[in-house]
Amino acid sequence: MSTTNPRRHGLILLAALGALTTLGAHAESNRANILFVILDDVGADQLSITNPSNLALARTPTIEAIASQGVNFTNCWAMPECSPSRVSFFTGRYPARTGVGSPLTQTTLAQSQCSPYEVTAPRLLAGAGYESALFGKFHLAQNEENPFGIGAPASVGFTRFNGTLLGGPPFIDETVAGQITDPGAVASCGYPVLGNAPAICACAFEDGTCEEGIDAVDCLTAGGVPLTAADGSPITTCDDDAIGRIDWSSTSGNYAWPRTVNEGSVAFQEIPARVYADTDQAELATAFILKHRAAGTPWMCSLSFTGDHDPWQQPPADLLPPGTQWPKNLPYACDVEPGIDSAGLQQRLLSDWTIESMDRQIRRVLLATGLAAIGPGGLTITAPDTLIVIIGDNGSFLTTVKAPFNPVRAKATAYQTGIVVPLVIAGGPVNAPGRAVDAMVNVVDLFELWGEAAGIDVDDAMPGTRQLDSFPMMPYLRNPMQEPLRPFNFSEYREPYQAEPCYPCLVASPGGATCTDTILTTQQLCESQGGVWYGPGGVVTGAPQSTCCELYQALDEPSGFAVVYGTQQAITNGRYKLIANTLETCAVSIPGTAEYEFYDLPQCPFAGVLFGRGLDNPGANLLTSGVPLSAEQTAAFNGLKAALNTLNADMAPCVGDINMNGAVGGADLAAMLSFWGGPSVADLNNDALTNGADLAILISSWGVCGQE
Ligand SMILES: [Ca+2]
Ligand SMILES: [Ca+2]
Ligand SMILES: [Ca+2]
Known part of the structure; x- marks a missing residue:
């Protein structure tokens, strides 16, 4: 790789921010398989490896063991929300380039979902003979407003997918499959509760069987529905009338969720799948890895747990540490219920339990596949041919944020709590394990790592003028003395195109x-x-x-x-952080809003316990401190602003370039015609239709982008 590669345009221009040295360690020929574990909404605040001063976090011995035998990246930025981060680590490109700047909802148009023309990780790796699979939450594209429907994963290269197209578990069914009918009665966890524990119930199964005396969560874990009276109280006998009231089609949280499967070009659904989602995903991943390890064929397995995205429920008993008990003084609930308004405390507890359960699932997968063994010192990674990568996809959700991080500047913001995520890598080519790397890395860099692991030059693999934002990561794994490669780090969210207007x-x-x-x-x-x-x-x-x-x-x-700003961008040179905000045009000025914020991270609160970079809390904003910026601060502010402007100019969209080759021409016209009618990436005027109005735009932009 060369620093003069035109695809690294942004990299060259931004090199002025810092020394660009030793780019591209010499590639070694041995290839590594990849196990990529995505922890949904697990920010840096949640784990002991990234928030070491907080001693009351979820217990994650597996992740700690992996970090102690690998590399702990303590300065990793994600995008502030699920879909932008996920598309970025599977394409190596920032949201402005992928068009995915916001989490997908049912009304997000195709052009704000991952494009079928992206070179995604499975497509990249197929070039080196890898088979790739994704199990669990996808959320790069979805079935609504997308011409590929439930085949959306395959349309972006994930031809082996088994999981959910939703952004998290479905809403909890507070009627317990239609059984609760009394107005005002609510089962906020999706199962009956008695005292401060899941109730003991009769448990009905869709095959007509029923068992008595079962804990409601155990019942759900076994694929059943706990019998519940109209007022929400548990039913303890296998009552035929009660069983007859069950709506077997209803979905509910982690225990009854809509499964979508893509196998090659075949797509189908199972609604609902009655199995704890994370367990299902871990078992699917285990089977896939075992198959390839037996055959000796290269593979990438993305294990994208649904857990720890809201809504939260109690995980199955076998996934919690023995003796786990709900606190006696905390009402048992999963959300606000009549008489229970402390939902935040319950959500924090259930989020911790979910993280602990995911940690156990990771351990099970590693042990079952032979990627780890239990040695004298506990869990021992035994994966010389496999790279194990664990990441959080964005900052934690508001109510679950752990001190000293900031719960009101969390997920969905470009503040530190929203974008600093755990990243741990072990196995395969890691040299001198058990170290931390403090250099800036970004979720887009993982795309480069996928290529590096497979011995692929990602630049060579990109078609036409496709631009990447990724920097190499393998040098950090191989060389403990590796100098930082990134002169800057970047994160953003953007407004999506929606089929329906948005409201406040x-x-x-x-x-x-x-x-x-x-x-x-x-x-x-x-x-x-x-x-x-x-x-x-x-x-x-x-x-x-x-x-x-x-x-x-x-x-x-x-x-x-x-x-909440419509768009928020953050850029840092490692010390100073500039945040640029945009709001819709407003006739009045809303207090507290500003176009720019500027922070000196080592001087921000809690820097001493957060690897030298504190939190960009309101009081630390240098632009509102009342003290004029020093000459050094002014230079940093102007430098970051210029770098951001340069990056934004470089990321400006090429209207009409549907196939992303840097020009508007016959191939784009053919693409548009293939999508004619409904929503598609060729819907250039964002009206959910692909028709003559879009064709007129395409023809008017005919030619090479950036040239008249
Ligand atoms: Ca997420
Ligand atoms: Ca084109
Ligand atoms: Ca249109």
Whole structure:
């Protein structure tokens, strides 16, 4: 690889920010298989390896063992939300290039989902004979507003997929499969609870059998439905009337979820799959790995756990440490229920339990596949031919954030709590294991690592003028003395194109309420986060409002009103961090909003316990401190702003370039015609149709992008 590669345009221009040295260690010929474990919404705050000063975190002995025998990357940035991060680590490209800047919802248009023209990891690795599979949460593309429907995974290269197209577990069915009918009665966990434990119930199965005296969670784990009276109380006998009231088609959280399978070009669904999602995913991964290890064929297995994305439920008993007990003084619930309003405490506990259960699942997969063994010192990695990579895809969800990280600057923001994630790599080519790497790395760099592991030059593998944002990672694994490769790090979220207009959702936050009109895009999503919906159907006076700006004015400019920016970009040179915000045009200025924020991370709070980089909390913003910037700070501010502008210019979209080859021509026309009619990546005017209006745009942009 050369620094003059035109695909690394952004890299060259930004090199001025720092020394670019020793790019590209000499590639070695031995190839490694890849086990890639994705922990959903597990930010750096959650794990002892990335938040060492907090002694009350979930217990993760497996991840700690892997880190102690591998490399712990303590300075890894993800994108602030699921879909942008996931598309980035499977394509090596920032959200502005992939078009995926926001988490997918049912109304996200195809052009804000992963494009079928991306060179994704499975496509890259197929060139070296690898078979790739993804088990669990996908969320790069989805079945709605997508011409490929439930074949969306295969359309972007994941021809071996078994999991869910949703962004997390489905909503918990608070009626327990239709059994609770009393108004006001709610089973917030999706099963009956008695005292502060799952109730003992009769457990019905779809094959007509029924067993009595079973713990409600054990019943769900076994694929059954706990019998529940109309008022939510448990039924302990196998009552035919009660069994007859069960709606067997309902989905609910981690125990009854919509499975989608892609095998080659065949796609099908099972709704619901009645198996604890993470267990199912771990078993599928184990079988896939064993098959390839027996055959000696190269493979990449992405194990994308559904767990720890909201909503949370109690994991199966065999996945919790022995003796795990719900605290006696905490009401048992999974969300707000009548009389139980402390949902945050319950969610934190269930999130910890879910992380502990995922840690156990990882251990099981490693042991079952021979990638690890139990040695005298405990879990011992025995994977000389396999790279084991564990990452969190974005910062933690608000209520689950652990101190000292900031729960109101968490997931869905470009602040540190929203984008600093755990990244641990062990096995295969790792030299001098048991070390930490503090150099800046980014989720896009993982794409380069997939290529490096397979002996592929990712630049050579890219078609046409396809631009990558990734930097090499293998040098850090092979060489303990490796100098930092990235002169800067970057993260962003962007507004997606939606089939339906977005409306404001107001969520309670300290000192007031935070409004978003871009993230919680439906009434159900909004209310599931405890928000008040101001779109159509909202019950509040003054609804509907179409934007947070309108709502702010309609509420007569209330104090404590915060707003989620439509777009947020963060760039750092390793010390200083610039955040650039954009809001929709608003007739009034909403207090507390600003175009730029600027932080000196080593001077920010908690830097001493967070590897020298503190938290970009409001009080640390150098632009609002009242003290003028020093000459050095001014230079850093201007340098980062210029670098961001350069990067944004480099990432500017090429309108009409459907097949992503840097030009608009016959191939794009053919692509457009192949999608004619419904939603597609060729819907250039974002109206969910591919038709003459889009054709007119395509013809008017005919030619090479960036040239007149
Ligand atoms: Ca996520
Ligand atoms: Ca093209
Ligand atoms: Ca259109």
